[in-house]
Amino acid sequence: MKLYDAELSGNCHRVRLLLALLGKPYDKVAVNMRAGENRTPQYLALNPRGQVPVLSDGDFNVWDSQAILVYLARAYGGETWLPTDARGMADVMQWMAVSENEILYGLARARVMQKFGVPGDIEACRQMGHKILDVMNGHLARRDWLACGRLTIADVACFPYVALAPEGGVALDAYANVRRWIERVKALPGYVGMPGV
Amino acid sequence: MKLYDAELSGNCHRVRLLLALLGKPYDKVAVNMRAGENRTPQYLALNPRGQVPVLSDGDFNVWDSQAILVYLARAYGGETWLPTDARGMADVMQWMAVSENEILYGLARARVMQKFGVPGDIEACRQMGHKILDVMNGHLARRDWLACGRLTIADVACFPYVALAPEGGVALDAYANVRRWIERVKALPGYVGMPGV
Numbered sequence A, B: 001m002k003l004y005d006a007e008l009s010g011n012c013h014r015v016r017l018l019l020a021l022l023g024k025p026y027d028k029v030a031v032n033m034r035a036g037e038n039r040t041p042q043y044l045a046l047n048p049r050g051q052v053p054v055l056s057d058g059d060f061n062v063w064d065s066q067a068i069l070v071y072l073a074r075a076y077g078g079e080t081w082l083p084t085d086a087r088g089m090a091d092v093m094q095w096m097a098v099s100e101n102e103i104l105y106g107l108a109r110a111r112v113m114q115k116f117g118v119p120g121d122i123e124a125c126r127q128m129g130h131k132i133l134d135v136m137n138g139h140l141a142r143r144d145w146l147a148c149g150r151l152t153i154a155d156v157a158c159f160p161y162v163a164l165a166p167e168g169g170v171a172l173d174a175y176a177n178v179r180r181w182i183e184r185v186k187a188l189p190g191y192v193g194m195p196g197v
Helices: A010-022 A041-046 A065-076 A086-100 A102-116 A122-139 A153-163 A176-186 B010-022 B041-046 B065-076 B086-100 B102-116 B122-142 B153-163 B176-186
Strands: A002-005 A027-030 A054-057 A060-063 B002-005 B027-030 B054-057 B060-063
Touching: A002 A010, A010 A065, A010 A102, A010 A153, A054 A065, A060 A065, A060 B086, A065 A086, A065 A153, A065 B086, A086 A102, A086 A122, A086 A153, A086 B060, A086 B065, A086 B086, A102 A122, A102 A153, A122 A153, A122 A176, A153 A176, B002 B010, B010 B065, B010 B102, B010 B153, B054 B065, B060 B065, B065 B086, B065 B153, B086 B102, B086 B122, B086 B153, B102 B122, B102 B153, B122 B153, B122 B176, B153 B176
Parallel strands: A002 A027, B002 B027
Antiparallel strands: A002 A054, A054 A060, B002 B054, B054 B060
């Protein structure tokens, strides 16, 4: 397997983390986005959105970190990481959606603004981030994991940009249950970190 | 089944559209968000994010339009609307992710800014919308549907805010393949529209 990757991308880290937890070996292909390597015709043929990550598994290519997590869970994780019964899958998908919405457009955006100087309304992003952290903190008060009463790709999807929230100026001090969940993920066999986590 | 709904929400329309295409009867519960009905303790117990839609099916509640589409597909749609093999599911999920990202934070946001006076950088949203419409238009040049060579919940997820794009000042004139795909959806047996589509 080949992962088109950028080291500081939390979206890529979601995929690296699941691959590590699954114990699947793979090769990394570093994509230099500042040099425009994600806008070449070759790369756009892999991913018309021109983003990282992309996963190549034999003759199959899949783009988007959420879709890649679903692919890996179904291909190599059995029912454990993503159940296929309607209720279980919906439970996981609720938090996958949070990872694509408030976590990406709140926490991750605040981080790229603060860390990389990308322009935008950082306070609005931080506020969106705090709102969802409050929801997660309440949800995790009586649960160890986000969905299905066990570790699933919902946790993997949400983890990187929640753990990286302080890099966007969003402190986690007020969210004790979220901090305990972060420590739980970090203690998993096979866990790999990334700069800033 | 009971759908907690707001008529002008494209996120709710995704769910209404799939329910209609599946031929599933349900009751609508209108949630008046301007009156704060989505912030009551009762409503937050249904959905801690305080948003519409929420679906109640017997004793099971599910929030988030993406999760609801997955739930309905798995519970009532068989493999047709959302296949469970790794490649098929990943293909659908790529476009579900687009519906949660560029479509929601580009096209849908431009619409709430223009239509409802919500503050924000409307030009940045429109630009994000045009970029993904260009990607979709290229993708649909040789395909009738977004994923798996057939109608799936990927099409249902992406449809409302793409069809509503002109309400946000994003014209669809340049995207002939997207416009043909919209007409294809509108021609489906059981199709229901919403104001603005």
